[in-house]
Amino acid sequence: AASASAKSLDRINWLDHPAWNCAKVIAIRPFLVSGEFKGEKSQDEYMRYFVARLSAALVRPGGIESVVLAKEGESPVADAVLTGDFVELSAGSRAARFWVGFGAGTAKCDVHIRGYRSDGRTEIFDLEHARIAPFSLSGDANMGDIEAVVADIGEELLRGRVPCDPSLIKAALPPVALPEERSRLAEGAEV
Numbered sequence: 001a002a003s004a005s006a007k008s009l010d011r012i013n014w015l016d017h018p019a020w021n022c023a024k025v026i027a028i029r030p031f032l033v034s035g036e037f038k039g040e041k042s043q044d045e046y047m048r049y050f051v052a053r054l055s056a057a058l059v060r061p062g063g064i065e066s067v068v069l070a071k072e073g074e075s076p077v078a079d080a081v082l083t084g085d086f087v088e089l090s091a092g093s094r095a096a097r098f099w100v101g102f103g104a105g106t107a108k109c110d111v112h113i114r115g116y117r118s119d120g121r122t123e124i125f126d127l128e129h130a131r132i133a134p135f136s137l138s139g140d141a142n143m144g145d146i147e148a149v150v151a152d153i154g155e156e157l158l159r160g161r162v163p164c165d166p167s168l169i170k171a172a173l174p175p176v177a178l179p180e181e182r183s184r185l186a187e188g189a190e191v
Contacts, residue, residue, distance in 0.1 A: 007152055008152070008156070009127055009128070009129045009152060009153065009156050010127075010128050010129045010130060011127060011128045011129075012125060012126070012127040012128075012156060013125060013126045013127070014124075014125050015123045015124060015125060015126070016117070016122065016123065016124045016125075016169070016170065017124075017125075017160070018164075018165060018168035018169045018170075019079075019080070019117050019122070019124050019169050019170075020080065020115065020124050020125065020157070020161065021161055021162055021163070021164050021165070021168075022079065022164035022165075022166060022169060023064065023078075023079035023080040023124075024063075024064060024065045024066075024079050025064075025065055025066050025068070025077070025078040025079050025080075026058065026064060026066070026067045026068070026078055026079070026080050026081075026082060027067075027068050027069075027070045027076030027077075027078035027080070027081050027082070028050075028051050028054070028067065028068070028069055028070060028081075028082045028083075029070050029076075029081065029082065029083045029084075030044070030047050030069065030070070030072060031047055031050070031083075031084045031085050031086050031111070032085045032086070033085065033086040033088075033089050034085045034086065034087055035086070035087045035088040035089075035110070036088045036089075036090045037086070037088075037089050037090065038089075038090040038091050039089060039090070039091045039140070039142045040091065040140050040142070041140065041142070043086075043089075046086075046089060046142055046143075046146060047069065048069060049143060049146055050146050050150060051067060051068070051069040053146060053147055053150040053151075054067055054150050054153065054154060055067035055068075056154075057150055057151060057153070057154025057155070057158075058154050058157060058158065060158070063158070063161060075120075077118075078118055079117070079118055080115050080116065080117060080118070080124060081115070081116045081117075081118065081120055082113055082114070082115050082116075083113070083114050083116070084111055084112050084113035084114060085111070085112055086109065086110065086111055087110040087111065087112055087128075087130070088108050088109070088110040088130070089108070089109055089110075089142055089145075089146075090107060090108050090142075091107050091140065091141045091142050107132070107141030107142060107144070107145050108130060108131070108132045108145060109130065109131055109142065109145035109146050109148070109149045110128075110129075110130035111128070111129055111130070111149060111153075112126075112127070112128045113126075113127050113128075113153070114126050114127075125157075127153065127156075129149055129152055129153055130149070131145050131148040131149045131152070132145075
């Protein structure tokens with residue numbers, strides 16, 4: 001169901017839409033907070049909430065079957081793997097709002113997410129999105145911002161999703177040898 005208050009994403013780049021159309025199980029690796037972090041809960045708690053809300057936004061009959069949070073270091077069994085980071089996750093500042101004025105002390109959730117096929121190398125999409133809200137005197141502003149960001153992302157990821165057609169999916173990228181592996185391979189070939 002589309003949200004009346006949803007807005008378009010700041011940026012999304014589709015690289016393999018047919019693979020997304022065929023994805024049933026989505027695994028999300030824990031995000032890091034690369035920028036400012038301020039909140040009432042731990043980063044892990046906010047990540048679990050993000051995954052729960054994204055699952056609620058994406059899981060639909062005949063489409064996405066499940067969205068799970070992958071454990072650190074785990075290679076999840078999934079059709080698509082999402083990685084990313086919170087560019088900022090900040091609950092704002094009550095003091096800034098009081099001393100500077102209404103526009104100050106805003107809460108912000110800013111995410112950068114990359115979706116890959118199960119191989120972890122073939123990119124499906126890359127997106128960025130942020131929501132900024134005035135500081136709330138009641139409740140956890142980060143939770144509200146995460147919910148708004150996830151609603152927008154969920155709507156965009158479901159928009160245009162059509163029934164799976166495996167014939168449209170390009171072959172996965174071949175494994176890429178790292179520079180030190182290439183030199184070892186070249187040395188082995190000369191022997």
